[in-house]
Amino acid sequence: MNAKPTHTSEQRTPRYVIAFLSLTALALTLSACSTLSSGDDDGAAMQPSGAELWANNCSSCHNYRDPGSYSDAQWEVASMHMRIRANLTGSDYRAIRDFLQSSN
Amino acid sequence: MKRSLLILLALSATTLSGSLSAQEASKKTDAAKAETPVSRAEYDKLKQELDTLKAQMQQVLAAKAQAPAAAAPAPAGGRGKAVVEVSAPAIDTALEERLTALEESSDYISPGSTNFLLTGFAFAGFNNLSNEDSSFNASFNPIFLWKMSDEILFEGELELSVEDNETEVGLEYAQISYIVSDYITIGVGKFLNPSNYFSERLHPAWINKFASAPLPFGHGGLMAGTQLGIQARGGLPIGTTRLTYAAYLSNGPSLNVEGEGGDHSPEAGSLDFNNFSDLNNNKAVGGRIGFKPIPSLDIGYGFEFASVAPSGSAFRNVDAVTQSIDANYVKNSSLLMGVIDARAQLVWLDIDNPGISPLDFGNGSRGGYGQLAYRPMEIDNNFIKSLEPVARYDWVNRPGDSKIDRMSFGINYWINASTALKASYEFGNEREGGESTDFTGVRVQAAIGF
Numbered sequence: 383m384n385a386k387p388t389h390t391s392e393q394r395t396p397r398y399v400i401a402f403l404s405l406t407a408l409a410l411t412l413s414a415c416s417t418l419s420s421g422d423d424d425g426a427a428m429q430p431s432g433a434e435l436w437a438n439n440c441s442s443c444h445n446y447r448d449p450g451s452y453s454d455a456q457w458e459v460a461s462m463h464m465r466i467r468a469n470l471t472g473s474d475y476r477a478i479r480d481f482l483q484s485s486n
Numbered sequence: 487m488k489r490s491l492l493i494l495l496a497l498s499a500t501t502l503s504g505s506l507s508a509q510e511a512s513k514k515t516d517a518a519k520a521e522t523p524v525s526r527a528e529y530d531k532l533k534q535e536l537d538t539l540k541a542q543m544q545q546v547l548a549a550k551a552q553a554p555a556a557a558a559p560a561p562a563g564g565r566g567k568a569v570v571e572v573s574a575p576a577i578d579t580a581l582e583e584r585l586t587a588l589e590e591s592s593d594y595i596s597p598g599s600t601n602f603l604l605t606g607f608a609f610a611g612f613n614n615l616s617n618e619d620s621s622f623n624a625s626f627n628p629i630f631l632w633k634m635s636d637e638i639l640f641e642g643e644l645e646l647s648v649e650d651n652e653t654e655v656g657l658e659y660a661q662i663s664y665i666v667s668d669y670i671t672i673g674v675g676k677f678l679n680p681s682n683y684f685s686e687r688l689h690p691a692w693i694n695k696f697a698s699a700p701l702p703f704g705h706g707g708l709m710a711g712t713q714l715g716i717q718a719r720g721g722l723p724i725g726t727t728r729l730t731y732a733a734y735l736s737n738g739p740s741l742n743v744e745g746e747g748g749d750h751s752p753e754a755g756s757l758d759f760n761n762f763s764d765l766n767n768n769k770a771v772g773g774r775i776g777f778k779p780i781p782s783l784d785i786g787y788g789f790e791f792a793s794v795a796p797s798g799s800a801f802r803n804v805d806a807v808t809q810s811i812d813a814n815y816v817k818n819s820s821l822l823m824g825v826i827d828a829r830a831q832l833v834w835l836d837i838d839n840p841g842i843s844p845l846d847f848g849n850g851s852r853g854g855y856g857q858l859a860y861r862p863m864e865i866d867n868n869f870i871k872s873l874e875p876v877a878r879y880d881w882v883n884r885p886g887d888s889k890i891d892r893m894s895f896g897i898n899y900w901i902n903a904s905t906a907l908k909a910s911y912e913f914g915n916e917r918e919g920g921e922s923t924d925f926t927g928v929r930v931q932a933a934i935g936f
Binding site: 429430438441442443444445446447448451453455456458459460462463465466467468469470471472473474 | 816825
């Protein structure tokens with residue numbers, strides 16, 4: 383049997399809050415570094431096209447949905463929802479959104 | 487809780503109907519406008535007419551500028567028609583009025599700065615399992631999405647299902663997200679558990695290849711499906727791929743201390759993931775790190791630390807640590823003439839042993855699943871390319887020699903990209919307290935995503 387030392391709730395609360403804040407701070411730092419190091423956001427010669435990004439990311443979870451199934455205004459909302467769910471970068475999100483709106 | 491959810495549903499329905507009523511009232515004040523909504527096809531038609539009229543007006547003006555104006559008199563005593571000249575200004579005025587009316591119609595139906603989308607999924611199915619009575623089932627899960635601006639999105643999902651002769655109403659998630667930058671988004675509210683890849687990405691009926699969830703993620707599973715708290719998430723570019731992350735702080739699960747046993751009662755030492763009240767002034771912290779080394783493969787590690795017992799109880803020092811690794815591979819293979827879809831997720835749940843009855847035992851649980859699906863998309867036959875054979879092995883091991891393992895084989899028929907008919911056969915073994923029971927079952931389901 384493993385006996386645990388007694389801790390008060392006041393001592394425990396800051397540990398978990400600090401852990402979350404640390405993870406968030408790390409995320410912010412990494413995102414800032416990515417912003418500084420990525421330079422030109424377009425990088426057209428290096429980055430996949432909207433169609434490629436759509437094919438590589440959207441199929442990770444579900445079947446490809448016909449771009450014509452939604453209007454431009456609907457894709458505006460749906461792609462934002464999917465951006466957050468799939469943790470897409472802003473650049474990838476805009477490329478996929480523009481591809482879907484141009485293909486419907 | 488049910489009352490609160492009903493109130494929330496009523497408020498949501500009232501807000502939505504009130505918003506729609508306000509729009510309808512506004513429309514009725516304009517006597518020139520139709521009462522019925524204008525479809526995308528009608529909008530496009532109006533726009534096309536507008537463009538055509540503009541082009542025609544330009545042609546008329548150009549022609550009039552070149553042709554001399556002349557009027558032929560009517561012949562004497564005859565019944566011939568006189569040619570009456572219509573002046574250019576009269577044509578301009580008529581066309582201008584028509585153009586103005588069309589522009590007003592276009593402006594009226596063009597969307598504003600905030601956008602709303604009602605989406606979601608639904609399913610209906612039938613289960614015939616050897617260890618329970620056969621039964622039909624159904625669920626409707628509307629998802630409400632409001633894009634308030636380029637930075638703010640609200641997303642909410644309700645789950646309305648039929649269970650135990652009652653209609654159950656649940657709030658699956660309700661989250662306000664703020665996009666801070668291209669690489670980080672902050673979300674607050676109730677959200678799908680980011681550390682649990684299956685629950686966050688694969689649980690909707692039109693995405694899940696089977697009619698049931700893998701054993702670690704169904705009822706009495708090893709990981710929470712949702713969290714109530716705050717999260718930060720995003721993606722960080724690495725060359726042509728990206729690292730993904732999510733970190734959250736939430737109320738966390740609670741420890742079941744006094745299990746009563748039986749088919750539906752929680753076992754002592756298990757976690758209640760439906761507890762959304764913080765019992766001990768401590769929060770759960772967790773997250774997931776993911777990486778796509780190649781476009782077809784997504785791998786990740788999820789984790790959660792939580793203090794799970796009520797403060798002031800004898801078990802107040804009991805912590806729970808959950809870890810999960812997941813791998814998801816989806817590839818369109820020309821060699822195999824179709825799409826290979828392979829997924830797996832393993833879960834480790836370790837809860838402290840406080841050395842106090844009834845929880846004085848090693849409280850570690852393990853579980854996972856592995857799944858393979860294939861769809862012959864490149865076969866030149868519409869029926870065959872819509873078929874998708876699937877196979878899955880899943881299991882859960884709990885303290886006290888409790889184990890369930892199951893093998894499932896199924897065939898799906900995709901009517902379209904988000905509508906499927908599923909049928910599967912499963913067999914397995916359940917061991918509890920020295921007793922071992924084999925089980926079999928058939929599940930069929932119609933699932934639609936919209």
